Amino acid sequence: MRIMRPLLRTAGAALGALTVLCAAQAQAENGYYAGKDIELLVPYAPGGGNDTFGRLLQTQYSACMPEAASVQVVNVPGGGTVIGANEFELMREPDGLTVMVTAGTTSYAWMLGQPGVRYSPRNWTAILGLPGGGVVYVNPDTGVTGMKDLVTTDAELVFGGISATGLDLLGLLTFEILGLDVKAVLGYEGKGPAQIAYQQGEINIDYQTTPAFIKLVRPQVEAGTALPLYTAGMVQDGELVRDPAFPEYPSFLEAYREAYGKDPSGPAWEAYLALVSSGVSAQRQVWMHKDTPPEALVAMKTATDCVINREEFYEKGDKILAGYKPIVGESLQRNTKAMLSVSDDVLKWLRAHLNEKYDLDLSE
């Protein structure tokens, strides 16, 4: 026993030193997230564009937050993102350990008051936004060669989409503002199948988001079987400007001017601007709960700055970023504010319009 005692003492001292060392280590790496697991909640099934974006963020946040134990993507699909967003709002603690990655659909569902929505982006704060965008194009078979033709043509225009409440609403609203008589065929499984329907001749006017346009439609533009008309545009300081991914195409505002020689106005135009602010200028958004501890918010924002300054983020993500620059800080806050402060009159008009035109009964 007597021999054992010094041995034990040494071991004890060593253990003590180790503990102190570890504590010092933790202190050095410090921060709110030291040793914690961060979950990126993606309200889509694995495999889609938003999931790919989530997985890109996962690798980049992992690299920027070495103190965190892990950064994981968690897919909570269903109900057109409503199920995942509800889970984020109702079941995840505002402890900064869950961060949600959404796309325009989630904001639109809330704005339009879709059934099942139990969340409100008013309770969240955005830490990263990524613009998206899209192009409206028409089949030259219709005889349309430009905007002037489009608004006077006798040809039957048929649009194909998923539903009148998702991103298709943007394209449909532009037709409304232009006063076009377009037959809307809705219910396609996705915009990919709708593009196939375009190639089949089932539909002849379509709206595709930027990555899909580049991948699927651009070869058809080159072959002369698709004619780009205008982009949805971006809202910058209240003005609709050209889409940075397509500087060669006019924005919807320019296209309208070309057709009618004046600026658009009225509730449809205001609703359109609101939808572009919330679903295009920051199409993908990364959210945290508003009442997250401040030190967590600061740590996450610092990490986000680190992410968007990494070369690897742009190298690995060139397809999903499609040339758009992520937005953070002031301009992101301005953007979310524009989305959250859409006037009730505009929303009321939108719901009434959807009800009248597409027979949709949306709650107030």
Place this chain on the structure above:
Amino acid sequence: MFEAAVEALGLILQIDRLGWMLLGCSVGLVVGLLPGLGGTVGMSILLPFVFGMDAYSGVALLIGMAAVIHTGDTFPSVLIGVPGSSGSQATIVDGYPLARQGKAATALSAAFIVSMAGGVFGAVVLFATLSVAQPLVLALGSPELFMLAIFGLSMVGVLSLGSPLAGLISGLLGLAIGTIGGAPGVPVYRYTFDLIYLFDGIPLPVLALGLFAVPEMLDLLAQRGQIAHGAKLTGSRLEGIREALRHKWLVLRSAALGSALGIVPGIGGSVIDWIAYGVTKQTVRDRENFGRGDIRGVIGPESANNAKEGGALVPTLIFGIPGSGTTAMLLGGLVLLGIEPGPAMVREHLSVTLSIVWSLALANIFGAAACIACAGLVARASIVPASRLVPFLFIIITVAAYQSTRHWGDIVALLVLGVLGWIMKQAAWPRAPMLIGFVLSLVTERYLHLSMSRYGLEWLAFPSVLAILAMIVIALVLGLAPDLRRRRARARAASEAQS
């Protein structure tokens, strides 16, 4: 093209890439083997690892997994009458009775051999159609897709012989259950009773496990004893291989059917095995033994469900449009690897595309070989006493069902559907029609709605629509006539005996 194919083979045969493929195969076999888990689960296990991998290795890993799901999932379907994944229910109908007769090893090895043949056939179809499939897929508009869904639904007629009314009701019930949740095209939710769980409808694995797995296990427990009557194993692997060779034309026919249906986007891989089963039953002679352990009832669907993977990759790769849940996730995986499937895929990524073809073929061969090697051993599971097997299985299928959405609603739905399945089994009501109705419900509704809102009633007179209609009528006549004739003969005999 052939030169490029040889070059791609060289790229795939490098030792590290082969290693990734074997790893993918192992994951695929295990996931397939576990009841209720299928390709989507396998993909969610592997996807987090592919980001940043070299494209060929990543492709080998993902395709290696996806290719062998329907090889491995045969084990539970045959041995315990529980679907290994959503695409292997039809195998149960004849495979499970064979296991109960002690011939598990025969059924399994026959299934593996034809799975391999079907899978390789699918890879050949993929290779052959990559450059010519575009016009084919473009020929299928909404009205044609609607008619193909109706073709799938017409299988209900063949699968409910003997009890046509019960089969019809079962199929209609399936269609009704399929309408639960969001409607296509509008944010309207049906039969959800404000339960958020029901917004997306009942997940397919939960329905499949509820209808087929739960009743089987309840009965096993009630009967006590083992799956194989008398706990004797009589079949052999060699016999299974011989059976497969004897029915080589059936294997080929089913593989062609499976890969052709796989190419059609939106029809859903989960009914192809049933369609193959129905067609097998319609087109062979001496069909009295079907449902009681006819090896051809195993060979047809098993060949088709591996072959369909090659077909399903055609729209995935050349349009970037997935034909099933697994290919949807594969699409995401390819994007993570920096490959963007689409019309330019074959031109821009020729060697990657061809390495997908090779991975598919090689993985099918590896997977089948591994399964045959294990078949004799695993077949012994059918002589394990039920009281020991069932609790273990019950945990697995509960976990598998819970994997669908990770919501407690999965468990409740499993129990409710399990009771429904058990009642149907006791009453000898066919359950396959319900599953077919369920899977095709949304597709049928979607394409009917699209056809009507685009063309009004005009589409009913399209030549392509009429052609598919003729095909459906012929298939139904071929399938139902012999049984009607037999029934009439029996009735005549009865009336003659009376007089």
